[in-house]
Amino acid sequence: MEGEGCYVCASTSDEANILLCDGRGCDSECHFYCAGLAKVPEGRWFCITCESALNYTPSPPPSPAAGAAAAEIRRASPPSSPTRYARQPWARLGGRGGGKRGD
Numbered sequence: 565m566e567g568e569g570c571y572v573c574a575s576t577s578d579e580a581n582i583l584l585c586d587g588r589g590c591d592s593e594c595h596f597y598c599a600g601l602a603k604v605p606e607g608r609w610f611c612i613t614c615e616s617a618l619n620y621t622p623s624p625p626p627s628p629a630a631g632a633a634a635a636e637i638r639r640a641s642p643p644s645s646p647t648r649y650a651r652q653p654w655a656r657l658g659g660r661g662g663g664k665r666g667d
Contacts, residue, residue, distance in 0.1 A: 573595065587614030
């Protein structure tokens with residue numbers, strides 16, 4: 565295999581199970597099981613970066629009334645403690661995948 569390997573586990577082994585991103589100009593590779601899939605998908609597959617770009621729809625700006633309502637809710641709510649989130653596999657790789665790394 566010529567690429568840099570799976571963007572989740574960084575392995576170049578098991579190339580029969582490596583997916584190649586179909587995004588324009590993207591050369592990301594990922595094992596189907598590292599991508600959380602049960603099997604190699606039929607048809608096109610996009611890495612998480614390209615999939616996010618395809619699904620991007622800008623949100624309309626909030627109306628002044630919505631901003632005032634949100635501020636009122638914040639004032640009426642008690643302060644909360646910070647929430648901790650489980651780290652995703654790509655978090656330890658410095659992003660959500662899809663890019664080349666200098667490993």
